Amino acid sequence: MKSDHEKTREELLREVQTLRQELMAPEKNHTSREILQLAMQEGRLGTWVWNAQAGQVHYEQLWSEILGYPPADIRSDMTFWTSHVHPEDREKIVTLLHSLQEGSAESFHCTHRLISYSGQWITCVASGKTIQIDHEGKPLFISGVLINKDEDHGKKHRRDEAKQLYEKIDNSPFEAVFLSENGICRGQNRAARELFGYSESEALGQEWRHWIDHAHRPQAMEAYTRSSGEVHETVALRKDGTTFPCKTQTSSVSFEGKNLHVTILRKTPDDGTKPLTFSDEGGIFNSIHNTSFSGIVIHDMGTILDCNQELAEITGYAQEELRGMDALRLVAAKDRETVVHNIVSGLEKAYEVTGVRKDGREYPLQLEGRAVPYRKQQVRVVEFRDITRRKRAEKALNESEAKYQALFDKTKDPILVIDLESGIIVEGNKIAEIFFGISRSHLMGMSFDGLLPHGTVPFAVRQLLHAGPENQRDLPLITAGGETRSLSVSTSLISFNDRQMALSIFRDVTHENRARAELMAAKDEAEKASTAKTRFLANMSHEIRTPLNGIMGMLQLLESTRQTDEQREYSIIAIESCKRLTRLLSDILDISRIETGELTLRPAPLEIPEIINHIVFLFKAASRETGVKLQVQLDPAIPPILIGDSARLLQTLTNFVGNSFKFTTQGSITLETQLLPRVRAGLERVLFTVSDTGKGIRDETLKTLFTPFTQEDSSSTRRYEGAGLGLSICKQLIALMGGTLSIENNASGGTTIHFTVLFQQTEQAASTPTEHEQLQETDSRNLDILVAEDVRVNRLAICRLLEKQGHRVKAVENGQLALEALRTDDYDLLLMDVQMPVMDGLEATRAIRMGKAGETKKMIPIIALTAHAMDGDREIFLDAGMTDYLAKPVDASELMSSLSRRPKTSMHDSVD
16 A cells, blocks of 8 residues: 555545545535525525534635634634634533534524624524434534624625526526415526426416426425425426426525525436436536636546636636646646645635636636535535735735824824724824823723823813814823823724724924913003003194194184284294194004004095096195196096095105105106006006106115105205105005005106006996085085184184184083083084093084984084094094094184085074
């Protein structure tokens, strides 16, 4: 007798086949057929075969998929199964398996729980049966299935399985196959239609017994009802009334929630046709064989007896080439010894080798084989699976995992993954160890709440996450040294193994929060300082304007008296000095408002030609005195009425034209307007140009010309006066009006300034009266005027100016006296100071508008005469009910102009 080393591969394979011949004999294959039927029906069964005497168990690959364990982790023994059973179910399953092994029971059916790879308990149903005993009657092989009861394949999966099942049944070429429910036919295959002559529509809904001869129906229906899978001989009845002997075999299966019967029927001719079995060539075996998505090889001692088309597509050989070929040629040389060893040892688990295609290219291949009866001999069926795509996917997954693990570990911010339900930390990166001062091994399994000060933020992570999927929040942290730090936590929800996790990224913001608090404190201090500055400027403006109003009023009175030429010259100079001081005050207030961002525009309908004409009127005297001609060029394309701030536009033009007169001693000054293309709908852009023939501006001065308190000539011997605020204010005003500014020296001498302003279009502006138009021109002579002013000098100056214009004037010292005067006498107009003792001007105005001076006096025109000139003061006065507003010091001409614009609501007007 040869030793194993001396035996050829063919001899070893032959011995293995002989050892297994008895196990896989067709007459012992009844349970296998049941398993096949059930597998066809469910498609998710984990089969197992137990060598009860050797203690080895073969678990089919679906065990790995059902439980989630890698195939390498599934041991080939029964303790793998029992050790994963729930403690409450373990005794039950161990007892059942032991009874099978001892032979005291032939089968079992048991529901129990198994722990999956992810740590979850899944409910499974296991069935088993002894399929072979030894010569002493003891169990040799026990086989069965495991089903995941919790698994829901979904309706689509079940429809696909149903379709595949019916297709396989329909394509079975030899047996007539019927599907029935409670004895009613639900389907038949092609062979049945051809054998009995019933179409599909005729067969559906018929009682199954109609296919059996009348005399044999009771016995056939009894076998049908038992559905035991036993073979029953009977006589069949065709549609045309002819009969023939046949054999039937009925099994009961559960499919799509229904209890169905599968009946296989075959004619039994007198020539002794082979017995009915699922392994018949061309039967359901061939149907499954030819529709498999994997390559199937049937070989005898390595020689391929048959294969399917999928194997031909995988290997590149034709099926004819494969039949008769040595199967080892399909495996790389380096793995052939492994394959032979697995065949000899009877391995029935999947394993991986390197396959070789016809063109010599190698590819990753998975093999799984087992012995089966085929054409009255024992052969080996091997499944070839091309796992190229799976390997690529695994490689990509591994690379992706490695990349993200590297990113996870190397990121500069600490990251923790926290179980949302329990608050337990399940993962953390390396920087988290340093950040929290706790080793990674101690962090894992620690409650996140343990990192927070006791009692301050209970269940912090859950509170944070239940607020939304993505959040950022500051939390306190106690370091290993006991220091409390501020953490900024950004958290997102992720799902892992059907559990909700918190992916939290941490950042120490202690210093940032401290800096922010210091910044807020500094901001508060700055705002307080700004408020104090504003109050100071407002108070200084008021305190300077009040006496200045008295000085200017007296000078204007003096100007109206008979004077010598010398005295008139002195008066004019003094009045101009007052006006200059007033402009300086206004400029200081403007620059202060610009610096604090409090300067705002007051858009209203305006006419650009009217503003230009006003500029010409203002500088008419300067042009006459200096001999410098002021020229104007207006673009007729400019819309007649636009929306903008006329006061600020006039202020800007006055500054530029005034500067040109200041630096031009001869020649001319030109003021031009030009309509530019629109920048966007609803807005017009106008270009204003002021050019002169003066001495120009030095290049080094151009860079700082628009800086506050900067002058073209800042020497102690400078010829031109000014505080250097005008151009700086103009630049800011132009920016507020949406424009730009440029300045250049002309080659022939002089300077040219260009600036643009954006105006809103309006179609109704022409019909909308301006504020001054609402104050209609009226006859301002012989008016009865009440003056409320607490400062004696100002009161005297205003009264005398009005009296010299022919008006009758009465003066009072506060708002309360003004109310009393209105109650007793009638007046056409009230000139009201704002800041007065007892009752100020605003309170008095509100009282008048409420009728406290009499119902007939409610609408008397009230003109504010005030030293309050801050931004927003004017709106406050008008909102209180005042009709017009004049800032102190009051110019006599502006006062008379305001009187002429009073509305016709005075007592005398109403009588007329």
